[in-house]
Amino acid sequence: QINLNLKETNLELEQRRNYMEIILKNVAAGVISLDSEGKITIINKSVGKILGLEVESVLNKNYRDILPPEYLQKVEDLLQEVDRNSSLTFEKEIELPLPSGTIDLHTHITPLKDENGKYLGLVIVIEDVTELQKAQRIAAWREVARRIAHEIKNPLTPIQLSAQRLRRRYKDKFSKDGQIFNECTNTIITQVEILKNMVNEFYNFARMPATKPLPNDLNQIINETLPLYREAHKNITFHFEHPEKMPALLLDKNQIKRALINILDNAVSAIKDNGKVTIKTFYDEKLNLSGVEIADNGCGILPEEKARLFEPYFSTKKSGMGLGLTIVNSIISDHHGYIRVKDNYPKGTIFRIELPVRSS
Template sequence: INKTAVQMLGVKTEQVLGKNYGEAFQSEPLRVVREIIQHVRGRASVEREVKIMLPDQILTVVATAATLRGDEGNILGIMVFLEDITQIQKVQRMEAWREVARRIAHEIKNPLTPIQLSAERLRKRYAKLLEGNGAILDKCTSTIIKQVEELKNLVNECSQFARLPAAELTPNDLNEIVKEALFLFKEGHRGIDFQFQREELPPLELDRDQIKVEEKGEIKISTVYNSSSGIVQLEVADDGCGLAPEVRARVFEPYFSTKKDGTGLGLAIVSAIVADHRGYIRVRPNEPKGTRFIIELPVPDQTDFQEIRRKAAYS
């Protein structure tokens, strides 16, 4: 088992090396490996799309098992290949949801204004003429107008999600962008203690505008650069009530929300922006309580650093 499979499945190498596959791949999430090995018996190869249930996420994986044979046709072993297509499917679903959002916004937006204007006109013209029923008319038309406003807000969010502009990537300092965003958040959320721990980072190709909670609590922001993998990690952690596992698994889905008045588009938009930056976002529980959002962004080729720094200095 190679390092990538160990990381993907969240297991330790010693759990499987030197053991019979029936024993090594007995429990979740390794059970899918055992099942595809069983399916390949008597065949040259088998390919299956499977779901791997991890504690904090659900992976969609294409599992391929191939039988290895010697020169005389005898079976030498079985190789299993796992290809994680979770992110690919996520992008495809996001594009589909954008199209749905575009159509919803188009179909609903057009009739809203005449509905609102008609209700306002009815209230203005007939409220005083209906004597005892004027209060009823006023209440009903006010309800119509209020609900139309709520629908307009929903349509605006759908439009924002559907028409999210393509990212315009230029060399930028992620730490500076986070500092600017924090300044604005601090002014509007004085009950929250924001802590920003940062490392010196190489310039990243970012869209500055796109990259730009409970009322009380603590939010920790940190940036880390892993030079060996060429990845910059931005982590935002709070000390709130946290998210249930079933919520974490769906939190980036469009229109999924646990809030009564939520549209479920906020984190979907964040996820789309991160994907446009060739990055990855995931959510994890924060110990002892709360939630961590982790964004990983690729650093441009090391050979381009000097040129990127030069452009950043004069941009």
């Protein structure tokens, strides 16, 4: 009877363990358990996906032995904060630099203790909130842009009109200082026009229209966009590759065209002399994914700039407000897609847009 009860207990424990493993395997958050010595006793696949590591290679190893010095110090500082904290759980958002770029992590740490209060280890739950943080920052910047545009736009037109009126009325009456008068009024008119263009960029960013997706052919949208560039930039070769069969995608045609124009403008500005821009569409039936890659052989983008490329008002160019790629990112996000940037070898940049294939 004792052996039978023991077998039933072991079977029940095994079933519970399997059940827990299934849960950990399928939960989106990363879960790590450390024992009192710092050895990793549990780590699920989501941790590997978030941090870009092989979970099997770190299981049952002490975290101090596997973390590089720059990461180890961050973890040690975080665990010291947990020790100082008297509450049952500890939460903090941290920035973690990875080879693929900096990510924002929401950490939830719970010390484990037995019924006598003896310390047994920690359970750490991590969530990648990078996209959420980006969305919140963009929403905040949109509000700032809306207010700035509203405050600046009103006085610009009367300033410009007044300068134009002065110029028309008095340019022939200043025989001695006519050239200076002409230069000064011309400067006012030109600079006001630049300010008005900036304000329009603010407005475009702050008041993005709602997406209205309809079944559309991505290849056709690209074919409608390219002739303008081939005509305007004779020194650049625009090469378009596409598969024979591409499914119709639910797209807001005008917004996708706007996104393509912004990326093509960046590609053109990165090419100094004769260059090449390759546009390649793709369809992955297994992943139910379609999209486009736009590659140039221009000057490329520095690694430290890639992480901030889609942030509002960050620009690698001397001119412009740094809103073009932020608008692109918003458009693609509204289409439930992703945009990524990577190096084009031997030189240049590739922008990859991935869009879901949806029936409705």
